[in-house]
Amino acid sequence: GQQVMQIPQYQHVQEGEDFTTYCNSSTTLSNIQWYKQRPGGHPVFLIQLVKSGEVKKQKRLTFQFGEAKKNSSLHITATQTTDVGTYFCADDQTGANNLFFGTGTRLTVIP
Amino acid sequence: KAGVTQTPRYLIKTRGQQVTLSCSPISGHRSVSWYQQTPGQGLQFLFEYFSETQRNKGNFPGRFSGRQFSNSRSEMNVSTLELGDSALYLCASSAGQGAAEQYFGPGTRLTVT
Numbered sequence: 001g002q003q004v005m006q007i008p009q010y011q012h013v014q015e016g017e018d019f020t021t022y023c024n025s026s027t028t029l030s031n032i033q034w035y036k037q038r039p040g041g042h043p044v045f046l047i048q049l050v051k052s053g054e055v056k057k058q059k060r061l062t063f064q065f066g067e068a069k070k071n072s073s074l075h076i077t078a079t080q081t082t083d084v085g086t087y088f089c090a091d092d093q094t095g096a097n098n099l100f101f102g103t104g105t106r107l108t109v110i111p
Numbered sequence: 112k113a114g115v116t117q118t119p120r121y122l123i124k125t126r127g128q129q130v131t132l133s134c135s136p137i138s139g140h141r142s143v144s145w146y147q148q149t150p151g152q153g154l155q156f157l158f159e160y161f162s163e164t165q166r167n168k169g170n171f172p173g174r175f176s177g178r179q180f181s182n183s184r185s186e187m188n189v190s191t192l193e194l195g196d197s198a199l200y201l202c203a204s205s206a207g208q209g210a211a212e213q214y215f216g217p218g219t220r221l222t223v224t
Contacts (some may be wrong), residue, residue, distance in 0.1 A: 033212070042201055042215040043154070088154065097142045097205050097213060098167040101154035 002027045002092060004102040012108045021105035023072040023089035031092040031101065032065055032072045036084040046074075048092075062107050079109045112137055115204050115216035123222045128176060129190040132219045136183050136204030143185040145177060148199040157200075160185055189221075197223045 003026040013019050025030065031050050035043035047056055049065035049072060056063045062075040072089055086106045090099040113193045124130050136143050145157040156169040162178035177187040183204075189196055199220050203213035 010113075032180075043203075043219050044215070045212045048212065053171075090154075097159050097211065098142050098156045098169065099144070099145075099154075099213065100156065103153055 002091070002093070002100055003101060006028075006087075006089060006095065006102040006105050008105055009038055009110070010106045013079050015081060015109050015111050016078050017081070019076045019107055020044050021074050021087050021089075021107075023074075023102050025070050025091065027070070029065075029069045029072070029091045033090045033092055034063060034072075035088045035090060035101075035103075036085045036090065039066065042084075043057060043088060072098060076107075079107070081109050081111055112139075113216050115207060117200075117202055117216040117219050119219060120217065121220045121222075124192050125224055126192055127191050127196060129188060130192060130221060131186055132200055132202075132221075134187075134202035134204075134216060136185070137214055139176045140204035140206050140214075141183055141213070142205045142207065143179055143183065144184070144203045144205075145159075145187050146201045146203065147171075148201060148218070149197075154218060156200075157187065184193045192223045194223050197221060 005021050031046045036045040037043045047063050052069050053067045054065040060077045064073045086104045087105045089102040118222045142161045144159040150211045159167045163179045174190045180187045199218045201218045202213045205211040205213045
């Protein structure tokens with residue numbers, strides 16, 4: 001079956017440093033969605049990538065979809081304490097709202 | 112618009128009992144998905160309902176079931192609870208078919224003792 005691994009599993013950064021999480025799938029991804037879950041909270045939608053090679057930016061966040069649609073990445077420039085949380089990628093396998101989530105990367109930002 | 116609401120927020124049950132969790136989606140949303148989140152297995156898809164019909168089901172035993180009402184509210188039921196069913200159960204709603212952003216509720220924290 002499909003496996004979606006994210007690396008690293010944990011990341012500690014000093015405030016102001018950059019951060020990147022990588023999402024790698026054993027099968028071709030359909031549409032990639034990224035979510036952020038704050039400690040004690042619930043996943044919150046960040047963005048969706050659909051096309052091969054797509055790059056989208058949201059302020060300090062840059063999202064990429066691999067050319068072969070088997071990987072994706074999220075890069076945060078100059079992290080802030082508000083960026084703390086776990087970042088998940090998720091494959092919308094059938095386009096019918098059944099997300100296959102990656103393993104997540106937990107980000108800690110040290111002030 | 113009000114967000115997705117889930118009740119109850121916390122629940123403690125004993126092995127062998129059954130439990131029903133409720134989810135009210137965002138007004139106008141017709142799709143409701145359920146997920147189980149545990150430290151060991153992460154976020155796993157349970158099932159998805161659209162207009163009262165189950166469209167997709169994850170890889171969970173038959174003890175896990177759900178339904179959706181005509182007002183799009185959804186319930187999930189777990190029968191014969193096991194210790195391993197302890198988890199955060201999240202529901203998410205979305206506006207319609209296709210690759211659509213999902214809005215998650217705060218979850219129900221179920222503890223089975």
